[in-house]
Amino acid sequence: MENVIIIGTGCAGYTAAVYAARANLNPLILSGNMPGGQLTTTTEVENFPGFPEGIMGPELMMRMQQQAERFGTRIEFALVTGVEKAAEGHFDIKLEDGTTKQARTVIVATGASPRHLGLPNEKSLIGHGLTSCATCDGAFYRNVPVAVIGGGDSACEEASFLTKFASKVYLIHRRDTLRASKIMADRALANPKIEPVWNSTVSEYLTDEKGEMRAVTLENLVNGEKSELEIKCVFVAIGHVPNGAFLGDLVDTDENGYILQTKGTATKTVGLFAAGDVADHVYRQAITAAGQGCAAALEAERYLADIGVH
Numbered sequence: 001m002e003n004v005i006i007i008g009t010g011c012a013g014y015t016a017a018v019y020a021a022r023a024n025l026n027p028l029i030l031s032g033n034m035p036g037g038q039l040t041t042t043t044e045v046e047n048f049p050g051f052p053e054g055i056m057g058p059e060l061m062m063r064m065q066q067q068a069e070r071f072g073t074r075i076e077f078a079l080v081t082g083v084e085k086a087a088e089g090h091f092d093i094k095l096e097d098g099t100t101k102q103a104r105t106v107i108v109a110t111g112a113s114p115r116h117l118g119l120p121n122e123k124s125l126i127g128h129g130l131t132s133c134a135t136c137d138g139a140f141y142r143n144v145p146v147a148v149i150g151g152g153d154s155a156c157e158e159a160s161f162l163t164k165f166a167s168k169v170y171l172i173h174r175r176d177t178l179r180a181s182k183i184m185a186d187r188a189l190a191n192p193k194i195e196p197v198w199n200s201t202v203s204e205y206l207t208d209e210k211g212e213m214r215a216v217t218l219e220n221l222v223n224g225e226k227s228e229l230e231i232k233c234v235f236v237a238i239g240h241v242p243n244g245a246f247l248g249d250l251v252d253t254d255e256n257g258y259i260l261q262t263k264g265t266a267t268k269t270v271g272l273f274a275a276g277d278v279a280d281h282v283y284r285q286a287i288t289a290a291g292q293g294c295a296a297a298l299e300a301e302r303y304l305a306d307i308g309v310h
């Protein structure tokens with residue numbers, strides 16, 4: 001029986017592991033199919049405190065892993081397919097290979113995956129002119145045109161943020177009205193650098209000879225016309241999919257699937273904690289996820305003390 005199983009190896013998971021390991025809880029991390037989480041898909045991270053010159057996303061995650069391992073965290077590759085709470089109070093964690101692990105407490109730090117359009121070359125373009133994070137990557141696109149896809153709060157927020165850097169921000173939306181809240185929509189549409197492209201979808205990402213984004217093919221959904229729009233980067237803001245479905249009824253979620261925390265990082269199931277993007281659709285930053293990972297470990301430690309594990 002494990003004291004703490006942490007599911008997920010992003011900023012929240014590794015930070016939870018550092019704290020749990022230093023509290024002598026001997027944590028086990030189960031890493032899913034994207035070890036290191038979303039930061040492994042970005043290039044330079046300039047907003048994580050402590051790295052004034054910036055740090056590459058994959059290196060930051062490798063360092064977090066090393067820090068967790070330094071204090072005795074064990075990391076196993078395993079895809080979790082389900083979690084159940086046993087009558088005795090512990091958790092049974094079901095893995096894809098058919099085996100089950102048992103833990104007294106579980107920290108879910110499985111993150112959220114940005115939704116993409118599903119175009120053929122998008123995987124190879126991530127980090128080369130295709131991203132889902134304006135806060136992370138916006139500053140790399142100074143004085144060049146960029147595009148944001150989406151019509152929600154995220155798209156408007158990202159578009160407004162990007163006007164600090166880009167020469168022009170095209171806001172490409174599949175309808176002719178924004179879904180975003182009025183204040184954010186008004187702010188975006190009033191910005192002279194933002195040009196909405198209504199009733200349109202991106203049907204192709206076009207690359208230059210180095211494999212970097214150079215343009216998109218736009219398809220007008222009203223008249224079917226196709227056109228090419230030159231941009232250096234596409235910021236996809238068509239929502240995120242939190243990775244918590246495997247928890248079933250153990251957690252309550254909001255209408256978008258984000259886990260609802262009851263107090264701190266606690267969920268409705270005693271002994272089950274949630275940290276980072278799987279429970280946070282508001283901030284979604286590396287540092288806020290790390291902060292929640294820390295909180296979850298401290299709360300798991302207190303819960304274990306309450307049930308007599310020291």
Ligand code: NAP
Binds near residue numbers: 117150201238239282
């Ligand atoms: P969202 O509200 O679900 O909006 C997603 C947008 O992407 C919609 O405009 C949708 O179009 C479009 N879309 C979805 N699938 C698409 C596809 N396959 N192709 C093209 N367009 C597609 O997502 P979000 O903007 O990330 O916001 C998520 C939640 O976080 C919301 O509750 C939001 O209010 C909140 N949020 C709040 C803030 C803030 O308050 N500061 C900032 C960001 C997010 P349709 O409109 O046609 O459906």
